[in-house]
Amino acid sequence: VNTPEAEGYLSARAERRLATDEGIHELGVHVRVEGGRAVVTGSVATRERKRTVIDAVRDELDVEIVDQLEVLGYGGHEDDDDDADDSRDRAAEAEQAAEVDG
Amino acid sequence: MTMTVAAVGDVHIGRDSAGRLGRHLQKLNDEADVLLLAGDLTQCGTAAEAEILADELAPVEIPVVAVLGNHDLHSGQEAKIGDILEARGIALIENTFTVIDVDGQRLGIAGATGFGGGFSGACASDFGEPEMKAFVARARAAAEALEHGLSELGNDGVDARIALLHYSPVTDTLQGERLEIYPFLGSYLLAEAVDRAGADLVVHGHAHGGIERGVTPGGVRVHNVALPVIRRPYRLFRVP
Numbered sequence: 094v095n096t097p098e099a100e101g102y103l104s105a106r107a108e109r110r111l112a113t114d115e116g117i118h119e120l121g122v123h124v125r126v127e128g129g130r131a132v133v134t135g136s137v138a139t140r141e142r143k144r145t146v147i148d149a150v151r152d153e154l155d156v157e158i159v160d161q162l163e164v165l166g167y168g169g170h171e172d173d174d175d176d177a178d179d180s181r182d183r184a185a186e187a188e189q190a191a192e193v194d195g
Numbered sequence: 196m197t198m199t200v201a202a203v204g205d206v207h208i209g210r211d212s213a214g215r216l217g218r219h220l221q222k223l224n225d226e227a228d229v230l231l232l233a234g235d236l237t238q239c240g241t242a243a244e245a246e247i248l249a250d251e252l253a254p255v256e257i258p259v260v261a262v263l264g265n266h267d268l269h270s271g272q273e274a275k276i277g278d279i280l281e282a283r284g285i286a287l288i289e290n291t292f293t294v295i296d297v298d299g300q301r302l303g304i305a306g307a308t309g310f311g312g313g314f315s316g317a318c319a320s321d322f323g324e325p326e327m328k329a330f331v332a333r334a335r336a337a338a339e340a341l342e343h344g345l346s347e348l349g350n351d352g353v354d355a356r357i358a359l360l361h362y363s364p365v366t367d368t369l370q371g372e373r374l375e376i377y378p379f380l381g382s383y384l385l386a387e388a389v390d391r392a393g394a395d396l397v398v399h400g401h402a403h404g405g406i407e408r409g410v411t412p413g414g415v416r417v418h419n420v421a422l423p424v425i426r427r428p429y430r431l432f433r434v435p
Contacts, residue, residue: 139209139212167212
């Protein structure tokens with residue numbers, strides 16, 4: 094049944110699985126099902142978690158996935174393990190130094 | 196003289212996090228006097244994840260003070276998590292408070308996970324089903340503990356007071372989140388507690404889709420330091 098209501102149920106079902114599945118527990122990920130596609134948005138900490146989330150949504154809904162999920166890393170951006178990360182770290186630190194609140 | 200506080204929330208340490216957080220904290224000892232962790236320290240709330248977090252924080256030599264978040268409570272291992280962190284010198288201040296000496300100045304921190312319940316005009320009431328009453332009671336107990344802690348710190352004459360929370364006390368820092376989930380993101384009772392007792396700064400996490408800055412109705416500055424919001428390893432603040 095391809096009605097907005099049914100798609101709402103699918104969204105809720107996918108988000109419930111992401112929140113409660115053992116080893117996932119991602120509450121900051123949003124799944125919006127519309128037009129027979131599932132758009133996955135939000136952020137997770139690692140690439141491994143992104144794969145786990147996308148796999149779980151695909152398994153739960155069996156529809157086309159539009160993957161807009163961001164990998165944040167612990168420096169606040171993707172490519173947590175890349176060399177490029179260090180230059181972004183320095184840029185972020187410089188920005189932070191200029192932004193100390195108080 | 197001001198003190199510099201670093202804060203971050205929602206690091207969500209999991210089995211895949213080993214070696215990934217600590218590398219971003221190497222300069223912290225030179226930049227701040229204390230590190231505050233605003234809950235959701237772990238992804239699934241397990242003792243094993245707490246061990247990984249403690250390892251990641253090993254290079255941090257400044258005092259570390261934390262509250263738990265809802266993720267940390269999921270597996271019912273919060274006592275073990277607390278023991279692991281305490282054994283590594285990380286102070287867990289759940290519904291209590293602590294004072295840290297910073298070069299002769301005294302920084303007071305009152306901490307609580309807090310809870311949901313909503314905000315003025317759209318909040319849960321202590322009425323009806325026992326489950327609803329229990330929901331409201333949890334938020335109220337956290338707010339009362341926060342107010343008590345901040346009041347005690349005020350009576351003690353500390354140089355600055357910080358409220359460390361996981362849930363948000365205001366809607367300001369929730370902007371960007373879906374309005375429908377605001378009641379699960381925080382409670383006005385926390386802001387009321389802060390305004391009654393007084394504080395120099397409130398930091399919280401939990402609202403990944405929110406924004407950084409807000410203020411309580413009484414004028415106390417509020418910062419959402421959830422990692423997905425600040426998008427950096429920590430945020431620095433000067434107090435008082």
